[in-house]
Amino acid sequence: MAFQQHKEAARPGAAEAVGALLAADGGKTHPYIASAIFARGREAARDLADAVHLISSLHGSHPGVVxxxxxxxxEEAVRGWLDAAAEGFAEERAYLMRTVVAAGPLPSTPGHAGCETAVAGQRHALEMLARSERNGCALGAAAALVLDWRAIRAVVDAAAQRFGVTLTPPALPSMRQTLGVLELIEAPAAERAIVFGAQQLLIQHRGLWDLLEARSGARVDALL
Structure with a gap:
C-alpha cells in the first residue's frame, strides 16, 4: 500500500487544524474508550462485544466513508492516499467483522430500540459527510476516520484477544502520511471543508462512545 506523496511546500492549514481536533476530541481522549472499557472486570467481555457490534454498525458496511x-x-495530490486508505480499510473491515462474529450476539441491554435509532442517525450523518458535494468535506471525514481509527483499533484488538481472533497488523496509512497529504491542500475553501468534515466525523464518534458508556451502565444497573 505504499504511495508517493508530492513534495511541494505547503502552508499550515487543514493538517494542523485536523491534528488539533484529533488531540481534543479523538477517541483516545474519551474516558470510556481510553480506559474504562478495559477495566470493567467481569463485564469487560460484554462491553467489548457491544463495542465491536456498534462499531460495525457504523463502519462495517461497504461502501463506507473512505x-x-x-x-x-x-485532486491528484490525494489520489494515492485515498487509494491506500480504501485498500487498508477493506482489511480493517474484514478484521472487524471476524471479531464481531467471534464475539457472538449483541449483548442484551435495556433501551436497545433507542440505541438502534441513535446509531442509524450516526450512520446517516457519516454517509452525508462522505457524499457531500462540498470540495474537501469527504476528504476531511475520511482523514479523520483514518486518524481516529487508532483508538477504535485498540478496542477491536482487545475484543479480538478476548474472543480468540488472530490479531492482524494495522493496514491504514500512518498519521504522518495522512496529515502530510492534508498539507498539500492549499485552497482556503477546501481547507475549511476538510476541517468541517473531520470535526463532524469526530462528533459522531464521540456520540458512539457516549452511547457505549451509557449502555454499559444500563447493563450494570439492570443487574442490581
Missing part, C-alpha cells in the same frame, strides 16, 4: 470519498473525483 470508499465514498474515493468515489468523488479527487
Amino acid at each position: 470508499d465514498l470519498a474515493q468515489q468523488r473525483p479527487p
Whole structure:
C-alpha cells in the first residue's frame, strides 16, 4: 500500500487544524474508550462485544466513508492516499467483522430500540459527510476516520484477544502520511471543508462512545 506523496511546500492549514481536533476530541481522549472499557472486570467481555457490534454498525458496511470519498473525483495530490486508505480499510473491515462474529450476539441491554435509532442517525450523518458535494468535506471525514481509527483499533484488538481472533497488523496509512497529504491542500475553501468534515466525523464518534458508556451502565444497573 505504499504511495508517493508530492513534495511541494505547503502552508499550515487543514493538517494542523485536523491534528488539533484529533488531540481534543479523538477517541483516545474519551474516558470510556481510553480506559474504562478495559477495566470493567467481569463485564469487560460484554462491553467489548457491544463495542465491536456498534462499531460495525457504523463502519462495517461497504461502501463506507473512505470508499465514498474515493468515489468523488479527487485532486491528484490525494489520489494515492485515498487509494491506500480504501485498500487498508477493506482489511480493517474484514478484521472487524471476524471479531464481531467471534464475539457472538449483541449483548442484551435495556433501551436497545433507542440505541438502534441513535446509531442509524450516526450512520446517516457519516454517509452525508462522505457524499457531500462540498470540495474537501469527504476528504476531511475520511482523514479523520483514518486518524481516529487508532483508538477504535485498540478496542477491536482487545475484543479480538478476548474472543480468540488472530490479531492482524494495522493496514491504514500512518498519521504522518495522512496529515502530510492534508498539507498539500492549499485552497482556503477546501481547507475549511476538510476541517468541517473531520470535526463532524469526530462528533459522531464521540456520540458512539457516549452511547457505549451509557449502555454499559444500563447493563450494570439492570443487574442490581
